Amino acid sequence: xxxxxxxxxxxxxxxxxxxRLTDVTTPLMDKHGSIRLYDPIAAVQYSLxxxxxxRRYIKGGYYMSKNPVHPYQLNKTTTNxxxxxxxxxxxxxxxxxxxxxxxxxxxxxxxxxxxx
Numbered sequence: 001x002x003x004x005x006x007x008x009x010x011x012x013x014x015x016x017x018x019x020r021l022t023d024v025t026t027p028l029m030d031k032h033g034s035i036r037l038y039d040p041i042a043a044v045q046y047s048l049x050x051x052x053x054x055r056r057y058i059k060g061g062y063y064m065s066k067n068p069v070h071p072y073q074l075n076k077t078t079t080n081x082x083x084x085x086x087x088x089x090x091x092x093x094x095x096x097x098x099x100x101x102x103x104x105x106x107x108x109x110x111x112x113x114x115x116x
Contacts, residue, residue, distance in 0.1 A: 002090045003050055004033055011095060012037075012048075019102055021046075037098075042106050045069075046098055052088025054097050056105065074101050 012035060016023055022038040024045065029036055033050030045057040054074045074097050075086040089097060 002052075002092075004035065004048070004091050008091050008095070009035075012098075015095065015099060019099070021102070039102055039106070042102075042109050044105065046074075046101065048091065048094045048098065050091070052090070052094075053086070054089060054094045054101075056101060074098075 013023070015021065016037060019039075020041065022040065023035070024038045025034065025036045029047075035048045037046045037048075038044075039046065043059065047053075047055050047057070049055075052075070055071045056074055057069045057071050059069050073086060075089055077084050078087055079085075
């Protein structure tokens with residue numbers, strides 16, 4: 001959809017510092033236009049993709065037996081009748097979604113009964 005420019009990478013680097021995220025992008029991910037960030041506070045990962053998708057990866061849970069890491073789409077959805085579609089986001093939109101997703105998820109786990 002939109003390529004990740006050096007400006008975007010610089011902005012994401014500043015967000016990582018401010019929100020204490022760690023860039024865990026592998027060279028192959030970088031080659032394919034993806035960025036992977038780890039949130040040590042919530043113990044989850046986020047990925048931003050040039051294709052327009054943004055995901056949160058959570059370890060464990062119900063899907064642990066099939067897949068140790070379960071991805072959740074963070075893209076907005078639109079519904080047309082019975083069909084639901086993901087709205088692909090530009091990298092600028094993904095950065096905003098990322099900031100909100102990290103803040104919201106951290107708030108969710110802090111307010112959960114068991115604190116996880």
